[in-house]
Amino acid sequence: DAGVIQSPRHEVTEMGQEVTLRCKPISGHDYLFWYRQTMMRGLELLIYFNNNVPIDDSGMPEDRFSAKMPNASFSTLKIQPSEPRDSAVYFCASSFFGNTIYFGEGSWLTVV
Amino acid sequence: KQEVTQIPAALSVPEGENLVLNCSFTDSAIYNLQWFRQDPGKGLTSLLLIQSSQREQTSGRLNASLDKSSGRSTLYIAASQPGDSATYLCAAPSGTYKYIFGTGTRLKVLA
Numbered sequence: 514d515a516g517v518i519q520s521p522r523h524e525v526t527e528m529g530q531e532v533t534l535r536c537k538p539i540s541g542h543d544y545l546f547w548y549r550q551t552m553m554r555g556l557e558l559l560i561y562f563n564n565n566v567p568i569d570d571s572g573m574p575e576d577r578f579s580a581k582m583p584n585a586s587f588s589t590l591k592i593q594p595s596e597p598r599d600s601a602v603y604f605c606a607s608s609f610f611g612n613t614i615y616f617g618e619g620s621w622l623t624v625v
Numbered sequence: 626k627q628e629v630t631q632i633p634a635a636l637s638v639p640e641g642e643n644l645v646l647n648c649s650f651t652d653s654a655i656y657n658l659q660w661f662r663q664d665p666g667k668g669l670t671s672l673l674l675i676q677s678s679q680r681e682q683t684s685g686r687l688n689a690s691l692d693k694s695s696g697r698s699t700l701y702i703a704a705s706q707p708g709d710s711a712t713y714l715c716a717a718p719s720g721t722y723k724y725i726f727g728t729g730t731r732l733k734v735l736a
Contacts, residue, residue: 556726616668
């Protein structure tokens with residue numbers, strides 16, 4: 514298996530623009546997680562899905578953030594409008610039934 | 626609410642030393658705990674998953690222990706090598722499948 518695939522790997526955008534991050538989990542995995550990593554706050558869980566259904570979105574910082582999982586092989590995290598404080602590395606991860614979590618390489622977002 | 630703490634924040638050791646990384650968690654009602662490695666500019670790579678029913682889990686030179694009653698886990702690295710240099714993170718679940726990560730221990734092994 515190719516592992517968890519994220520795109521884009523790097524994105525630089527201007528404040529106010531919409532940003533869409535994409536994730537393809539490992540086939541057969543039923544849990545999908547979106548994390549954000551910054552120097553100041555470390556690795557924070559934003560939202561996670563089970564069988565394509567959002568289970569806990571309490572980590573989503575504000576209404577500017579939204580996440581969807583239309584099917585078992587695809588998820589998006591959208592920020593609209595983006596702000597400089599959203600600059601971070603966004604990781605997607607997946608697992609099967611609460612076992613080992615597999616991370617993607619991350620999407621490095623810079624908002625200027 | 627689960628809180629995860631890792632000590633020390635950074636560690637520098639000469640090659641060949643055995644070392645121990647510490648992870649503490651506040652909610653002991655966990656079903657497993659996971660250890661990860663992160664290289665600069667990369668994602669996290671799973672090292673070990675230790676179930677709540679286990680006390681230890683081993684993979685090569687790595688050994689993880691879990692003591693739920695005291696809220697602690699340790700990662701033991703034997704005969705450290707420069708290639709072990711990375712940040713090591715532990716993660717404990719808060720409720721069901723909501724993993725909370727520590728801030729990590731940044732390890733540097735000197736040749």
